[in-house]
Amino acid sequence: MEAFVRMTAVAAPLVRANIDTDIIIPSREMKSVSKTGLKDGLFAGWRYTAVGGRDPKPDFVLNQPEYAGVGILLAGENVGCGSSREHAVWALHEYGFRAVIAPSFNPIFYNNCVRNGLCPVILPADVVAAIAAQVEADPANAKVTVDLEAQKVTAPDGSEYGFTLNNEEDRIALLNGYDAVDLTLLHKDAIDAFIASDQGQRPWVYL
Amino acid sequence: MTTPNPSPSTLFDKLWAQHLVHSNDAGVGLIAIDRVFLHERTGGIALKSLRAAGRQVADPARVFGTMDHIVDTHVGRNDDTRMPGGREFIVQTREAAKAEGVTIFDIGDKRQGIVHVVSPEQGIVLPGLTVVCPDSHTCTQGAMGALAWGIGSTEAEHALATRTLRINRPKTMRIIVNGVLGTGVTAKDLALTLLARHGSRGGQGHIVEFAGTAIEALEIEARLTLCNMGAELGCFSTIIAPDEKTFAYLEGRPYAPKGEVWDQAVAFWRTLKTDDGATFDKEIVLDASEVGPMITWGTSPQQAISIDGIVPYADEASAEIHQRAITYMDVTAGQPVEGLKIGSAFIGSCTNSRLSDLRRAAAILKGRKVADGVRAICVPGSGLVKEAAEAEGLDKVFIEAGFEWREPGCSMCFFAGGESFGAKERVVSSTNRNFESRQGPETRTHIASPEVVAASAIAGCLADPRKLAA
Numbered sequence: 001m002e003a004f005v006r007m008t009a010v011a012a013p014l015v016r017a018n019i020d021t022d023i024i025i026p027s028r029e030m031k032s033v034s035k036t037g038l039k040d041g042l043f044a045g046w047r048y049t050a051v052g053g054r055d056p057k058p059d060f061v062l063n064q065p066e067y068a069g070v071g072i073l074l075a076g077e078n079v080g081c082g083s084s085r086e087h088a089v090w091a092l093h094e095y096g097f098r099a100v101i102a103p104s105f106n107p108i109f110y111n112n113c114v115r116n117g118l119c120p121v122i123l124p125a126d127v128v129a130a131i132a133a134q135v136e137a138d139p140a141n142a143k144v145t146v147d148l149e150a151q152k153v154t155a156p157d158g159s160e161y162g163f164t165l166n167n168e169e170d171r172i173a174l175l176n177g178y179d180a181v182d183l184t185l186l187h188k189d190a191i192d193a194f195i196a197s198d199q200g201q202r203p204w205v206y207l
Numbered sequence: 208m209t210t211p212n213p214s215p216s217t218l219f220d221k222l223w224a225q226h227l228v229h230s231n232d233a234g235v236g237l238i239a240i241d242r243v244f245l246h247e248r249t250g251g252i253a254l255k256s257l258r259a260a261g262r263q264v265a266d267p268a269r270v271f272g273t274m275d276h277i278v279d280t281h282v283g284r285n286d287d288t289r290m291p292g293g294r295e296f297i298v299q300t301r302e303a304a305k306a307e308g309v310t311i312f313d314i315g316d317k318r319q320g321i322v323h324v325v326s327p328e329q330g331i332v333l334p335g336l337t338v339v340c341p342d343s344h345t346c347t348q349g350a351m352g353a354l355a356w357g358i359g360s361t362e363a364e365h366a367l368a369t370r371t372l373r374i375n376r377p378k379t380m381r382i383i384v385n386g387v388l389g390t391g392v393t394a395k396d397l398a399l400t401l402l403a404r405h406g407s408r409g410g411q412g413h414i415v416e417f418a419g420t421a422i423e424a425l426e427i428e429a430r431l432t433l434c435n436m437g438a439e440l441g442c443f444s445t446i447i448a449p450d451e452k453t454f455a456y457l458e459g460r461p462y463a464p465k466g467e468v469w470d471q472a473v474a475f476w477r478t479l480k481t482d483d484g485a486t487f488d489k490e491i492v493l494d495a496s497e498v499g500p501m502i503t504w505g506t507s508p509q510q511a512i513s514i515d516g517i518v519p520y521a522d523e524a525s526a527e528i529h530q531r532a533i534t535y536m537d538v539t540a541g542q543p544v545e546g547l548k549i550g551s552a553f554i555g556s557c558t559n560s561r562l563s564d565l566r567r568a569a570a571i572l573k574g575r576k577v578a579d580g581v582r583a584i585c586v587p588g589s590g591l592v593k594e595a596a597e598a599e600g601l602d603k604v605f606i607e608a609g610f611e612w613r614e615p616g617c618s619m620c621f622f623a624g625g626e627s628f629g630a631k632e633r634v635v636s637s638t639n640r641n642f643e644s645r646q647g648p649e650t651r652t653h654i655a656s657p658e659v660v661a662a663s664a665i666a667g668c669l670a671d672p673r674k675l676a677a
Contacts, residue, residue, distance in 0.1 A: 016527070017528050018528070020642045022621070022643075022645055023643065026622070027621055028290070028622060029624075032292055032295060035256065035360075045648065082640060083343050084341055084342055086249065086341070086361060089359070104408055108343055108358060112359035112361065115359065167233040168232075168233040169231065170375075180365055180373060181260075181369060188369075191369065194228045195239070195370065202335070203464075203471070204469075204472040206269070207462065
């Protein structure tokens with residue numbers, strides 16, 4: 001996994017509640033058994049004029065030239081709700097996003113972010129709204145910094161806001177790009193011992 | 208005199224302790240995973256990536272797969288799908304499962320169907336087990352007293368390779384529902400009522416245990432419906448303590464234990480309940496008599512109202528999102544939902560496609576006809592549900608009423624690029640999500656119980672089944 005330490009980038013304001021994973025990547029845009037080839041399908045329903053088409057809707061944020069080079073998504077409450085499809089995160093990452101700032105996250109989407117080098121940042125709704133307002137005033141220049149090492153977001157006006165991830169382990173994994181399977185297999189002996197003991201306790205579990 | 212339990216535990220506390228392999232200072236538990244279920248939409252990629260990373264499925268006997276999300280549901284189907292590229296998902300999932308020695312319920316196997324229908328039906332999910340699937344509605348299976356939750360594909364790879372997951376311990380919530388649900392009022396209506404009151408983040412950060420006399424009174428299939436909708440509450444998962452109904456449902460199922468092990472298992476499962484005096488981080492109490500038939504009016508499951516209610520007016524805090532939903536759904540604040548003309552009706556999905564759902568819908572449809580111009584579709588949840596329904600003649604009731612009677616799968620619960628109800632088409636649906644374009648680009652979805660769907664199909668507009676029966 002690609003590490004995330006800090007990023008200063010253009011931020012895209014899409015501060016609506018309940019942006020679901022069908023919106024982030026419609027099912028019809030998941031065309032192959034692959035984690036790649038998804039960026040063109042990102043927000044397809046909002047981004048293009050016709051279903052399956054590629055003619056941009058000019059008013060959609062990512063189609064505006066000032067948002068070229070975008071790296072941070074500003075979203076509303078409960079971002080990533082709905083389907084567990086990790087393709088939503090793969091599509092965001094492939095497009096160039098490395099952080100999502102929102103007042104709250106769907107739990108599966110949150111984990112999918114952490115496992116794919118996308119930093120999930122929870123900030124209060126009024127702070128997200130304030131950052132979005134600054135960005136909208138001057139999208140190309142009003143850059144936002146997400147610093148996972150220092151655990152703070154710097155708004156375009158220089159205001160700083162602290163944040164924490166759900167747990168320190170996720171932060172260390174993201175900072176270092178650790179693969180969670182590798183970390184877990186360090187405990188392989190403990191897992192084997194657990195299962196050996198559990199087979200006696202709950203034999204019906206083991207088929 | 209009995210001595211009070213010095214350290215009463217919730218059901219979740221017990222399951223957490225029973226599965227904890229290792230914990231660290233960060234509040235993360237390494238939790239043993241007892242079952243992994245996969246489907247062709249998100250499971251095939253997990254198996255493929257696992258292999259690409261040079262890893263293997265550690266214990267394939269405890270991993271299962273089914274074809275549900277992309278598979279065609281028309282009679283006479285094969286690997287071809289109406290979704291462009293869909294065939295590849297099916298073929299690659301099948302091949303990857305075969306290579307790893309994973310049992311798969313494939314097209315042509317009557318056990319095939321929607322993962323959360325198949326798993327209880329086969330006795331794969333059992334009380335007290337940890338069950339994961341790269342599917343957000345895995346919480347459905349919590350109705351069996353299992354700790355079951357949805358994950359992403361990368362987490363699925365982790366579970367397959369290590370037989371564990373690293374879990375941030377959730378907080379606990381109990382939703383107590385006492386009293387009696389009225390005639391024609393279902394678990395779906397209860398779930399939509401909870402969503403309307405507590406919102407799509409109402410369960411966030413929590414494992415939700417449903418309890419109370421109204422929950423105990425629910426049959427297993429109704430409990431599965433209720434827990435299914437937990438995904439829309441944003442919670443970690445939902446669970447219901449197993450009881451005699453659970454054991455009776457599971458006894459004799461293909462993957463359930465047999466003989467002495469069955470007896471041993473049941474004795475253990477009887478301990479899987481929240482102790483008296485255990486405390487939850489949050490508790491909600493609801494009286495079942497307050498619940499009536501519900502329907503969604505907007506584009507989030509929380510935008511639900513009574514079928515005899517009106518589209519609400521916006522409050523200041525949600526004005527923008529409210530207006531967006533009003534516009535998308537082509538409704539007006541203050542307008543009654545009953546009587547809104549529909550173009551389509553759908554009965555199916557992991558929420559409401561089990562035998563009891565089909566029976567209740569058929570009871571309404573019997574001797575009646577779907578209104579002119581309404582396209583109506585019924586998709587049984589599994590091949591075994593379909594077979595059982597046909598043995599009772601339910602297929603004839605649906606077909607004679609004017610419904611299409613399909614092969615099992617997720618079908619038009621969501622739009623995968625093939626079949627759609629059509630742009631701006633108003634659909635009443637027994638599914639779980641009414642998101643924008645969920646059932647097809649610009650499709651307008653109203654979610655409700657199978658009873659409301661059946662009554663609406665006949666009326667040609669959103670309708671209250673209680674009035675039809677009268």
